[in-house]
Amino acid sequence: EVQLLESGGGLVQPGGSLRLSCAASGFTFSDYAINWVRQSPGKGLEWVATIGSGPGYPYYADSVKGRSTISRDNSRNTLYLQIDGLRADDTAVYYCSRDIGGRPDYWGQGTLVTVSS
């Protein structure tokens, strides 16, 4: 069974940093691209970043580019997202999702990031 489990969310002050993790199981992690997608309270879905299994990656949305780093450790079947310079509009539930050519077919349950003083 494919499973994705996010962790690392919490309350952070504006300007702070956070590292989110996504532990994967039930599939060959290294074979797949993985995404981070976020959902602000009461709002829709926003793609944040993608890291692939091959060269030419990663990619970032303009809203986080320059202050975020997506990475993966295939030996630990884990995906990471480091976000620096956090702002109030980064407040959201952050989901990781397995990707097949642009189709996020499995999602984790999400981890909530709240940016507030």
Place this chain on the structure above:
Amino acid sequence: EIVLTQSPATLSLSPGERATLSCRASQSVDRYLAWFQQKPGQAPRLLMYDISTRATGIPARFSGSGSGTDFTLTISSLEPEDFALYYCQQRTNWPRTSFGQGTKLEIK
């Protein structure tokens, strides 16, 4: 950036009725259009991809249609578990993807 506009924002129907949800793209997305269902407190669930291909385990009452910039998700006969939020998504410029703002399907 390709903008997806979903309509209506809220759709109120009764179990057994037919639901028709729309998604319009600001430019052609070819066949790269997907639909997701999201229930309160849950992650999105892939329903449909490439306009009309049902994801694994999705019942046949769900169908997708359309082309170019105009797409439709149809639920032929609503079951109680179908009342949820629905999002469309395009992947024309993958991995740079975008989602619609959602349609809430609520019980009338």
